[in-house]
Amino acid sequence: MELKDIGEREAIKIMAELYGSVNLDDCATIDAGNEFFLITTDMVNEKTHFPRGAAPYQIGWFVVAINLSDIAAKGGIPVGVTLSVGLPANEDVDFIREFSRGADDCAKKFGTEIIGGDTKEVNSVTICGTAIGRVKKSIFMPRKGCHPGDVVCVTGELGMAGAALKALEAGNDEFADKILMVNPRVREGIAAASVHGVTASMDISDGLASSLYQLMEINGMGFSINAEGIPVHEMAELQGNGIELALYYGGDYELLFTVPPDKFGDVRKAVMGTGCRLTAVGEVIDNKAVMLVEDGREKIMENRGYEHFLGEKLFK
Amino acid sequence: MELKDIGEREAIKIMAELYGSVNLDDCATIDAGNEFFLITTDMVNEKTHFPRGAAPYQIGWFVVAINLSDIAAKGGIPVGVTLSVGLPANEDVDFIREFSRGADDCAKKFGTEIIGGDTKEVNSVTICGTAIGRVKKSIFMPRKGCHPGDVVCVTGELGMAGAALKALEAGNDEFADKILMVNPRVREGIAAASVHGVTASMDISDGLASSLYQLMEINGMGFSINAEGIPVHEMAELQGNGIELALYYGGDYELLFTVPPDKFGDVRKAVMGTGCRLTAVGEVIDNKAVMLVEDGREKIMENRGYEHFLGEKLFK
Numbered sequence: 001m002e003l004k005d006i007g008e009r010e011a012i013k014i015m016a017e018l019y020g021s022v023n024l025d026d027c028a029t030i031d032a033g034n035e036f037f038l039i040t041t042d043m044v045n046e047k048t049h050f051p052r053g054a055a056p057y058q059i060g061w062f063v064v065a066i067n068l069s070d071i072a073a074k075g076g077i078p079v080g081v082t083l084s085v086g087l088p089a090n091e092d093v094d095f096i097r098e099f100s101r102g103a104d105d106c107a108k109k110f111g112t113e114i115i116g117g118d119t120k121e122v123n124s125v126t127i128c129g130t131a132i133g134r135v136k137k138s139i140f141m142p143r144k145g146c147h148p149g150d151v152v153c154v155t156g157e158l159g160m161a162g163a164a165l166k167a168l169e170a171g172n173d174e175f176a177d178k179i180l181m182v183n184p185r186v187r188e189g190i191a192a193a194s195v196h197g198v199t200a201s202m203d204i205s206d207g208l209a210s211s212l213y214q215l216m217e218i219n220g221m222g223f224s225i226n227a228e229g230i231p232v233h234e235m236a237e238l239q240g241n242g243i244e245l246a247l248y249y250g251g252d253y254e255l256l257f258t259v260p261p262d263k264f265g266d267v268r269k270a271v272m273g274t275g276c277r278l279t280a281v282g283e284v285i286d287n288k289a290v291m292l293v294e295d296g297r298e299k300i301m302e303n304r305g306y307e308h309f310l311g312e313k314l315f316k
Numbered sequence: 317m318e319l320k321d322i323g324e325r326e327a328i329k330i331m332a333e334l335y336g337s338v339n340l341d342d343c344a345t346i347d348a349g350n351e352f353f354l355i356t357t358d359m360v361n362e363k364t365h366f367p368r369g370a371a372p373y374q375i376g377w378f379v380v381a382i383n384l385s386d387i388a389a390k391g392g393i394p395v396g397v398t399l400s401v402g403l404p405a406n407e408d409v410d411f412i413r414e415f416s417r418g419a420d421d422c423a424k425k426f427g428t429e430i431i432g433g434d435t436k437e438v439n440s441v442t443i444c445g446t447a448i449g450r451v452k453k454s455i456f457m458p459r460k461g462c463h464p465g466d467v468v469c470v471t472g473e474l475g476m477a478g479a480a481l482k483a484l485e486a487g488n489d490e491f492a493d494k495i496l497m498v499n500p501r502v503r504e505g506i507a508a509a510s511v512h513g514v515t516a517s518m519d520i521s522d523g524l525a526s527s528l529y530q531l532m533e534i535n536g537m538g539f540s541i542n543a544e545g546i547p548v549h550e551m552a553e554l555q556g557n558g559i560e561l562a563l564y565y566g567g568d569y570e571l572l573f574t575v576p577p578d579k580f581g582d583v584r585k586a587v588m589g590t591g592c593r594l595t596a597v598g599e600v601i602d603n604k605a606v607m608l609v610e611d612g613r614e615k616i617m618e619n620r621g622y623e624h625f626l627g628e629k630l631f632k
Binding site: 006015016019020030039044080084088090092101104123124128 | 334
């Protein structure tokens with residue numbers, strides 16, 4: 001059997017079972033007294049991650065940003081990022097200058113820095129970022145922990161990355177920056193965690209639907225989502241298929257929280273204090289299914305989104 | 317200008333200067349009270365790291381081992397390893413099972429575990445490991461800190477990986493395990509650090525000569541090495557060019573220390589307590605050069621060893 005027959009998430013499950021010590025959360029945790037150190041690692045490569053027209057600066061920014069997004073989802077304060085940069089031998093030296101400038105700018109913007117690096121020779125540009133964070137154990141926001149009745153909410157707006165992807169597919173190269181210049185919700189995650197109200201949290205990297213299905217598996221319960229409540233980005237609205245882009249397209253890197261109703265006001269206030277929206281989009285249900293309520297009718301939300309190995313191409 | 321015109325070490329220097337916050341040590345350090353958290357990351361790939369005949373189990377072991385070797389060089393206790401595994405979509409699912417088993421066995425053998433993982437689709441097998449360790453600040457062994465007169469010493473024996481490489485080049489595939497089943501000197505590093513006597517330390521991944529030249533740059537002083545004193549592995553001796561294989565071939569992953577003469581006995585005793593040799597091979601000199609004394613004559617040691625991008629191929 002080949003990887004394309006099972007997909008990325010099944011492959012991760014096989015590995016996690018073998019190791020026995022992987023928590024299937026956004027970050028691994030290391031015990032450090034009353035804190036956790038958070039470690040997360042993400043590999044990106046030319047084949048599946050970089051749209052046409054991607055500039056080295058944007059790629060550097062992107063690798064750092066998507067790793068910081070995982071730290072943000074746990075309420076963590078970033079304390080450093082390391083980068084392993086695999087490049088072909090005939091790559092121009094300016095690539096590493098521009099790439100490093102983008103990586104450095106992103107790290108600094110979110111209060112941290114690049115603390116280690118490495119370069120290796122490979123066939124096609126492949127970069128592995130690792131971000132390290134710290135968070136008080138008492139406010140760590142896990143993926144597992146929601147209860148029926150909890151409010152499901154998301155930061156910011158969804159669908160912009162999907163809309164940019166559609167524009168790129170239509171031949172408009174100028175939208176690469178909308179996909180790569182990701183804004184990780186670091187301050188928002190820290191603010192939400194400080195309220196002690198979030199029961200489950202993850203970042204939305206492969207689309208809202210995919211994230212909800214992952215939370216369903218981990219928590220053993222489901223969600224009912226109100227389509228009209230989803231905050232759709234105006235770029236997605238303009239394309240006329242905003243809900244589709246918000247649910248089934250990856251790349252938005254917003255945060256997805258569940259919060260008990262009596263805490264929702266406090267969590268929203270804390271997140272809004274950073275200058276970001278927090279919108280209720282549904283609730284946790286005592287039934288292992290992800291439902292979408294649209295035009296007054298409830299149906300099962302499709303379980304699709306970007307997944308590696310399945311023959312999909314994020315960028316054509 | 318392309319990367320093949322400048323090589324890996326120059327590329328790392330460009331990046332380090334841009335970041336300003338990279339310490340050019342084996343590991344990045346994060347302040348944690350009276351300890352440092354140590355982070356190191358290493359990417360390996362089919363093109364430059366895997367010899368013909370390499371089994372997925374051995375590749376899994378190798379990625380974990382070379383990262384633990386960097387933790388070992390700082391005297392660190394490993395606390396976890398994460399792995400980003402980039403694979404082609406047509407790779408067999410058994411690859412990840414066998415790879416994960418090798419990675420897990422190596423981590424457990426050296427007292428730690430795999431705490432996080434990720435898979436991505438790429439064109440050729442590319443794996444990025446990140447190891448995390450901790451060490452008391454007072455016994456951290458940096459790359460910079462040696463003084464003229466310090467003893468230069470190495471753990472174990474050198475030249476085995478080079479000898480195995482030569483055997484592979486001669487068509488003998490059964491030596492892949494000698495290259496990939498690396499034995500990181502974790503216990504030896506912890507033992508050496510505990511004595512408070514090591515003034516500079518790094519692991520020997522690209523050959524002894526290359527490591528000495530790197531320490532020379534960082535410390536602004538040089539070394540005089542006695543060829544007859546180098547502990548050459550018997551596989552290298554058998555090939556009749558033991559010193560060549562010990563000095564200029566990578567892959568041995570032994571530790572290289574400098575130690576003041578009055579502390580050397582204690583450091584050696586501590587390392588020998590783990591069941592490993594520690595051999596004096598020369599001394600630190602007040603002159604920015606790396607000298608080799610052979611047959612009573614002193615000459616400049618060549619500055620060569622494995623380096624990415626320079627058109628060398630580790631495995632043909």
